[in-house]
Amino acid sequence: MLIRPFLSLILTCFVTISLSAGGGMWLPLLLENLNEEEMQAMGMKISAKDIYDINNSSLKDAIVHFGGFCTGEVISNQGLVLTNHHCGFGAIQSHSTLEDNVLENGFWAKNKMEEKPNAGLFVTFIERIEDVSDQVLAGVTDELSESDRDKLISGNIDALKEGYQLNKFEEVLVKPFYDGNQYFAFVTKKYTDVRLVGTPPSSIGKYGADTDNWEWPRHTGDFSLFRIYTAPDGSPADYAPENVAMTPKKHLEISMAGVKPGDFSMIFGFPGRTDQYLSAEAMRQRTEVVNPIRIGMRDKSLAVIDSAMRANPQVKIDYASKQARIANSWKKWRGESEGVATFDGIENRSAMETEYNQRLAAKPNAKQAYGNLLPEINSIIAKREEVAKARAYVSEINYNVDLFRIASVLRGQLRVADNNGIEAFTARVPRIVNYLKNFYKGYNAEIDKRVALALLPAYYEELPEQYQSQYVRDQADFAGSQSRVIQDLFNRSYLTRGDRLINLLETNPQGAVDMIKGDMAYQFVLQLNKHNETHVVDIYNEYQQRLAPLQRQYMKGLMTMFPEKRFYPDANSTLRVSYGKFEGFEGLDGKDNHYMTYLDGVIDKYVPGDYEFDLPAKLIELHEGKDYGQYATADGKLPVCVLGSNHTTGGNSGSPALDANGRLVGLNFDRTWQSTMSDVNYDPAICRNIMVDVRYVLFLIDKLGGAPHLVEEMTLVK
Numbered sequence: 001m002l003i004r005p006f007l008s009l010i011l012t013c014f015v016t017i018s019l020s021a022g023g024g025m026w027l028p029l030l031l032e033n034l035n036e037e038e039m040q041a042m043g044m045k046i047s048a049k050d051i052y053d054i055n056n057s058s059l060k061d062a063i064v065h066f067g068g069f070c071t072g073e074v075i076s077n078q079g080l081v082l083t084n085h086h087c088g089f090g091a092i093q094s095h096s097t098l099e100d101n102v103l104e105n106g107f108w109a110k111n112k113m114e115e116k117p118n119a120g121l122f123v124t125f126i127e128r129i130e131d132v133s134d135q136v137l138a139g140v141t142d143e144l145s146e147s148d149r150d151k152l153i154s155g156n157i158d159a160l161k162e163g164y165q166l167n168k169f170e171e172v173l174v175k176p177f178y179d180g181n182q183y184f185a186f187v188t189k190k191y192t193d194v195r196l197v198g199t200p201p202s203s204i205g206k207y208g209a210d211t212d213n214w215e216w217p218r219h220t221g222d223f224s225l226f227r228i229y230t231a232p233d234g235s236p237a238d239y240a241p242e243n244v245a246m247t248p249k250k251h252l253e254i255s256m257a258g259v260k261p262g263d264f265s266m267i268f269g270f271p272g273r274t275d276q277y278l279s280a281e282a283m284r285q286r287t288e289v290v291n292p293i294r295i296g297m298r299d300k301s302l303a304v305i306d307s308a309m310r311a312n313p314q315v316k317i318d319y320a321s322k323q324a325r326i327a328n329s330w331k332k333w334r335g336e337s338e339g340v341a342t343f344d345g346i347e348n349r350s351a352m353e354t355e356y357n358q359r360l361a362a363k364p365n366a367k368q369a370y371g372n373l374l375p376e377i378n379s380i381i382a383k384r385e386e387v388a389k390a391r392a393y394v395s396e397i398n399y400n401v402d403l404f405r406i407a408s409v410l411r412g413q414l415r416v417a418d419n420n421g422i423e424a425f426t427a428r429v430p431r432i433v434n435y436l437k438n439f440y441k442g443y444n445a446e447i448d449k450r451v452a453l454a455l456l457p458a459y460y461e462e463l464p465e466q467y468q469s470q471y472v473r474d475q476a477d478f479a480g481s482q483s484r485v486i487q488d489l490f491n492r493s494y495l496t497r498g499d500r501l502i503n504l505l506e507t508n509p510q511g512a513v514d515m516i517k518g519d520m521a522y523q524f525v526l527q528l529n530k531h532n533e534t535h536v537v538d539i540y541n542e543y544q545q546r547l548a549p550l551q552r553q554y555m556k557g558l559m560t561m562f563p564e565k566r567f568y569p570d571a572n573s574t575l576r577v578s579y580g581k582f583e584g585f586e587g588l589d590g591k592d593n594h595y596m597t598y599l600d601g602v603i604d605k606y607v608p609g610d611y612e613f614d615l616p617a618k619l620i621e622l623h624e625g626k627d628y629g630q631y632a633t634a635d636g637k638l639p640v641c642v643l644g645s646n647h648t649t650g651g652n653s654g655s656p657a658l659d660a661n662g663r664l665v666g667l668n669f670d671r672t673w674q675s676t677m678s679d680v681n682y683d684p685a686i687c688r689n690i691m692v693d694v695r696y697v698l699f700l701i702d703k704l705g706g707a708p709h710l711v712e713e714m715t716l717v718k
């Protein structure tokens with residue numbers, strides 16, 4: 001009884017949309033009904049069916065979810081996949097040693113034999129998407145309790161999934177949209193033999209590193225190339241030497257024509273998460289309370305890590321990925337909080353809520369259904385604040401201190417021994433050892449200890465006493481001081497000595513289990529987290545559970561009360577299309593932020609030997625000789641990065657930037673400073689996504705990398 005009205009709610013919302021780009025991340029299968037007209041009015045020359053079609057090949061057949069955390073696209077009929085450098089980073093790093101430093105020097109496979117396999121890496125295609133709201137919500141009524149609702153829905157989903165005839169490597173994912181008002185199923189096909197084909201040196205792929213990250217103007221060549229391999233018969237298969245390059249259903253054509261400001265642009269990929277419909281109060285808590293805590297904790301850990309990386313080239317390799325991961329969110333939260341504050345996100349959201357209440361006041365029936373939601377939501381948000389703060393501190397400790405990370409991983413494994421016996425545990429040892437070998441490869445107990453010394457005092461000093469574990473407090477008392485207990489943890493624990501732990505696991509699993517359980521650091525982390533789970537996380541989750549139905553109703557209320565507005569479902573790592581224009585923006589200072597950067601700008605920023613702004617000598621030579629080949633603009637410049645008004649978020653990294661004809665013109669990789677507020681507060685005047693121009697990508701492969709054979713594999717359109 002709830003479902004069909006909801007669908008018509010979405011559809012009627014679009015009758016009166018104004019024909020201007022206004023953000024949003026849209027479901028490919030709904031474009032024809034909801035967006036096609038607007039997209040074409042903005043200049044798109046293809047149809048919604050060219051983008052998504054289940055009967056014929058369409059652009060969607062060239063898009064992959066890369067490793068589950070980024071997007072990639074197929075750009076040749078031999079399964080070549082383009083994604084960001086920072087998406088391929090883990091793979092690139094894993095092939096790097098001081099002797100053969102792929103990360104630092106770059107790498108281009110001269111032929112398929114040289115392409116490098118990556119255990120664990122996969123890509124998934126979306127075969128088709130279906131609206132399954134009727135089946136998933138069958139029997140659901142407003143009267144059900146939230147837990148009964150959840151049970152019914154998960155039963156319905158199980159039954160639904162059984163109806164799908166799936167081949168090996170196929171899967172069906174069912175996900176909620178509009179806070180659970182609607183459900184879609186995604187049939188996916190996974191390929192697990194994905195090999196590294198090439199990457200520019202990190203000085204180019206990560207040019208500007210943290211200083212330029214999340215900022216404009218930008219000069220980063222943030223791309224890498226992979227290839228999908230299949231069994232000889234073309235079906236997905238795990239790595240095997242006899243596997244062959246994939247013959248894809250579809251690959252993207254590449255436009256060499258370039259783009260102008262105002263041209264239509266489209267981003268096709270897998271945005272991870274947005275929270276576009278938070279109440280003003282929830283937005284305040286996120287941007288003024290939780291973000292600052294997390295930022296402050298990472299200020300401290302990054303100070304330690306950055307100085308260690310600058311001092312030692314081996315540490316620079318070992319910590320590259322970890323540092324990038326920690327720094328990326330750190331800077332993102334800063335941009336988000338600053339954006340919301342500068343552009344009055346909270347005030348604007350409050351004004352919208354006032355209007356919502358006024359509209360409700362004029363409609364007694366609607367007021368009855370939707371009138372109490374905001375006060376109820378806000379009262380829960382207010383009660384949640386204390387645990388939200390504690391949760392932020394502890395999760396930052398767990399995230400930044402490797403000793404904590406590994407203790408938690410081992411805790412999960414010991415549960416197997418406790419619940420299923422030592423045989424079950426022993427059977428898992430090879431996998432555990434594999435994981436640990438990877439983990440300890442770049443582990444540095446000394447740096448890790450300094451991170452812990454920087455972060456743990458917050459636990460003792462910032463958390464209200466009831467959120468602190470008595471055991472953890474006692475340890476500090478016994479040791480005499482907080483820093484003493486941290487020193488002891490690192491000095492006495494076996495978890496900082498990977499080889500001994502691995503050796504024991506391999507020779508004597510029961511001995512290893514006993515040793516871990518008796519380990520001082522293991523116990524410390526265990527007690528801290530157990531207390532945190534019962535006194536903080538469980539409470540936090542209870543609030544979240546109480547919020548879920550309210551937020552779901554509120555979503556419906558918003559759509560009902562603002563029929564003239566466009567509502568797109570929050571991002572949830574499913575395939576979406578965003579569209580807008582290639583365009584710059586005017587900054588707060590009235591400064592015109594031009595939409596494109598060029599190689600000249602890369603060279604302007606060059607600081608020889610610098611940690612972030614060094615460049616390979618060959619690039620300087622190519623620039624001096626203006627040797628840009630077919631990749632230059634008509635006036636002889638080499639485009640590097642370009643801005644657009646597409647609504648994107650984390651996960652959209654590596655997404656193709658497509659032009660009006662659906663051809664590849666760039667590769668999405670970032671947003672501008674303050675744009676990151678778009679996760680909670682998209683503002684079309686400010687929010688811009690950053691793409692690397694495909695001509696720079698091709699230039700780097702061909703001229704810098706000396707791999708023209710790869711460009712020849714692609715379909716370039718003049």
Ligand code: ARG
Pocket residue numbers: 086206209210213214324325327328650653669670671
């Ligand atoms: N900010 C971009 C994103 O969120 C790029 C991150 C990688 N670059 C870096 N300097 N850490 O993924």
Ligand code: GLU
Pocket residue numbers: 070648649650651652653654669670671
């Ligand atoms: N760099 C982000 C990613 O890894 C995409 C940019 C963004 O968050 O806007 O997905």
